[in-house]
Structures are given as C-alpha cells and as structure tokens.
Amino acid sequence: MTGKTRLLPFLLLAVSAAVACSHKPPATTPTPAPGPNQDSINAENARRDSIARAEAARRDSIARAQADADKLRNARDAATKALTQVIYFDFDSDALKDDARSSLDAKITILNSTPGVKLRVAGNTDERGSDEYNLALGQRRAAAAKRYLTDHGITADRIDIISYGEERPVATGHDESSWSQNRRDEFEITAGADQIKGAP
C-alpha cells in the first residue's frame, strides 16, 4: 500500500514525459516516396470497383435469397394453413358442406404434391347431444373428411382419424355461436411437414 503510493509520483512523471515526446516532430525526414504511377492507380481503381461490384452482387443475392426464402416460407405457411384449416358441420350431421368441400379440395392439391405428408383428422361435436353418442358422431365426421380425401385419390394410409366427441371444445359458451365452432374436424400434420413447399 505505502510502497505503491510512494511510486505514484514517479509514474506520473514518466507518463507526462512520454506524452511530451510524442508531440515532437520526427528527428529525421524520410526519403520521399516515388510519384504515383498511372498504371498502378488504374489497377487500384479497378480492384476497388470490382470489390464494390462483388459486394453489391453479394448484397443483391442475399436480398434475393431473403425474398425467395420469404416467398417460400409464405407459400409453405399458406400450404400448412390450408392443410390444417378446420371444417365445420351442421347439428347432428356428418354431411360435408360446400365450404368444407372446397377446404378439402385445397388440401388434396397440396397432398398430391407432397406424397410424404400424413394427416390426422379429429372429429368434434358440440355439447348438446349425448356424451357417448357424440363420440360416434365425431368419429363419423372425421371419417367423412377421410372418405372425401381418399375418394379423390389420396391413399388411405396417409389419413388417420380420431374422435374427441364433445370432450375438446374450442368455444365454451352455451349458445349457437359456440356450438357452431365446436362442430368441426381438425387436421394435424403427423408426417412429412418438411416436404410442404406450397402451391407450385
């Protein structure tokens, strides 16, 4: 402790001396450099331009790749969304309505271009029917979607079905606005998600 504080003034002196020295002009003047040669200037400019061009190209390609990736991701998202889009049913019915059919048609287009993709269809019901009968009704709703897909060329082993009856509602109200949201088939991608690239 005391040793260090005794040393401090000397240290400060040394530092200030060094700073004073650095402000002094150099003692010796170096030999002047040879004048610039036009060829070397041109070469240097060309080199700089080429670097700039390469960098611009690199920037462009990154932006392009980014845009391509975005487009691809958007397409993939859109395809995934279409594949998992929920379809809805009328009370105590497994009949496919028009909008359900067009949703299934969109799924078929994607499934045709992605042979490795597999789907699980889960049939659900509203709370009104018998708890037990609703399991069978949910099964029938899932089977109706599967039948539509297989009737349109999708192989049966790519679609498996399950019923949750009224056990997994998405809306918990006790009115038609909740019931209509619960009478549904949900679609889950169970295999081949990496194959999905979107509509060609």
Next chain:
Amino acid sequence: MQLTQRLFMCAALAACFGVPARAMAQQQDTTRGVRIGLTYQPGTKPGVVVFPVNGPGGDSLQAIVQRDFDYGDRIEVIGGDAIQQTAKQQAAKNAIDFKVWKALSAAAVVQISVMGSTAHVNVYDVAAKKVAASHDVQVSGSPTAEDWRMSVHAMADQIEQWITGVHGIAATRILYVRGNRIYVIDSDGYGEHPVSEPGTVLAPAWSPDGHTIAYSELVKGGWNVVIRDLATGREHSVTATPGGLNITPAFSPDGQSLCYSHGEENGTDLYMVSASGTGAARRVTVGRGTDNVSPTFSPDGARLAFTSGRAGHPEVYTSDADGSNVALLTPFNFGDQNYRSNPDWSPDGRLIAFQSQLDGRFQIMTITLRDQTVKQLTSEGINEDPTWAPDGRHLAFTSSRTGVKEIFVLDAESGRARQLTHDPGARLAAWSHSTSAP
C-alpha cells in the same frame, strides 16, 4: 322430518285435549294416504321409529340407518328430539309402550344393540304389539374400519326388507366421471374416491358382482375399453377390436360377457366379447355406417337396448342379445331434430329409462316395454344419462339444475330428488348392483 314433528305435536295436543289418538291417526291416514301395517304396499310409507343404538358407533349407526330409510323412500322415519327422548326412556326400562308409537302412527319400532361385530336387531310390529323380526347381523369391526359404513348400510337394507318386503339400496355405490378420473361414491354420498388413473375417461360400468369396472379411455390411436379390478387396481384393455372407437361397455347380468361399441370409418356397431375382454369379439349390430352405442342388457340377459342413428337421428332400439329382431322402442316424428338416447333397462325388466330432448334439452323419461307408455320424470335444467338403482325405483343421472353438472338421485315413484355429488362437472353415473342382496 317436519311432517313427523308436526305429527308428534298433533298427537301430543290430541292427548292433552282428550281426543282419542286412534281417531287422530285415522284422520291423518285419510289425509296423507299412508301409514299401514308391516306389509309394504306401493304408494304407502309405513312410519318407523329407530331407537337410540347401544354399543360402539351407536349414535352414528342410528343416524346412518335412519338416513338409509329416508333415502330409500319406502319408510317414513319418525324422528325428532322428543321422540328420541321417549324412545330412550323406554329402552332404559326395557319396556316398549306400543300405545305411544301407535299414537304417532308408527307401524314399526327398530331396536338395535351392538356387541363387538354383531348387531342384534329387533323389529316390533306396533299394531300387533310384538316382535316381528329378531336377527343377529354382522357389522364390520369398529366404526373406524373402512367397510363399516357399508356393513351398516347392508343391515339397514335387510331391516327395510323385514319391514316393507323390499330390499333397500343403501349398500350400493355409484360410479361417475369428473374431470379426468372415474370416481366411486357410496349411495348416501360418503366415501367418494377416484378409481381410475388420470386420463380422458368416459362411460363407466359395473360388473354384476361389483368387483370389476369397465370404462373407455382416450389413448394415442383412439379409444380403448379398459377393464379394472377394483381391489387390486390392475387393469387391461379389450384388444379384440384395436384402434378407432371402443366405448360404452356394459357387462351382461350373468357376468360372462361384455357388450361395447366399436367404430372405425364405417360407422359404430355393438360387439360382444368375453367379460375378461380377451378372445375374439362378435359383432352384434349391422348399422350400415350409422352409430350404435350405449348398450344395456335386459335383466335376463336375453335382450339389449341401445342408441342407434340408423333412422337418420338417434333413437332407442331393442334387439335380441345376438342382434336379431331389432325394433324401434322410442317413438319419434319424422323431421324431428330432437332425439332420444342412453337407455338403461330397469332391474325388474318392465321399463327402460332414457334421455329425451325437449326443445334441445335432455330430460329423463321412462318407457314401458309392454305398451310403450312414456313418462317424463325431470323438467328442471338439463338431465342426462339415467342409471337404475337395484330397487328399480330410484335413478341416478347427470343434472345441470344447480348451474353445473352434478349427479342427482330421483325416486321415480314420488318424484323426490336429492343431490349425490357436490363437486362441479360430475356426469355419466352408473349404479352398482346391490352388494347386500340376499
């Protein structure tokens, strides 16, 4: 209880003012249409006094027996502090004063004394002024023993038989679903505990001996019928029809077979398999793509009732146990959106209870098999999934009358209802067969 207290006041007043007690009793007979001798007649309820009980657990034993009689709806329990005081005095003097009990319109007096694990029961016929039945009944150890309450229920059921000629239903249990478990509860609302592992479970059913239950459980690939031994907790799945739906099991009355619903992509049909769930399953219904669920056996096991959507929407059908001779049981109007489902065949074979939608809300109804007479039993809230007690008179069912789903018990004869469970979300009840039937 209030009635009997009022009755006692009347009797006391009658005594004070010198009105002949007999005339008073007769007047009450005509106004209330009850009070008879020891022979039970439908629509009448004999009044019974249960004396204070001597021996271990005496006070609660008396309370249990009185509550069992009350819940049985065949006996009018004559109670109240003044009556118990009188009973206590008579018991102390070991002299039953039949005049007092006759004045109170009691048909029978029940005196129980417990020595160790033996309960000595005397049932006195008040009109005949003599002992009508005297028996020793075994109770299970001390009041702290796990099966003690059930053994007292069994005794109450036996006493009910001596008094009314009909065995009581106190020594029974009820399975139901709440949240992610199957639970069991004693018929008087005590002893509730889970009897399944956590999962998505539905549709519990009893084996006739009450040792085994079956229910459906959501597994990875669909629904399995699970058979569980209650004593050991050991369980296994029915594997005859793997995958898809395997739901709504029901044991046959002889305990040999299990009927359940299996569905894949072409509708859901009833199948029959051995009660152990092993071996091949035999298909019972040919639904042609429709749904056939919720089977219930006739008491002789020869016939089935079930819910089927074969006519476009669910109705109750009957068939032979092999699936032949299918007939529509519940009448419906073409185009009617309301439907009928979840049959349960009454233990006496005469009736089938089911649920029927009125303006989209389910209510409990019964239909006679002989002439298809339909009787509506509930109207408050939504009421679903009826299950008969072994007396063929009481039903347990899911009711939303309190605003949440709970299991209620209804006396189909008097219309009296009581709440059995007290935690929201109870549903899908199944009443056991009697554990004390002779």
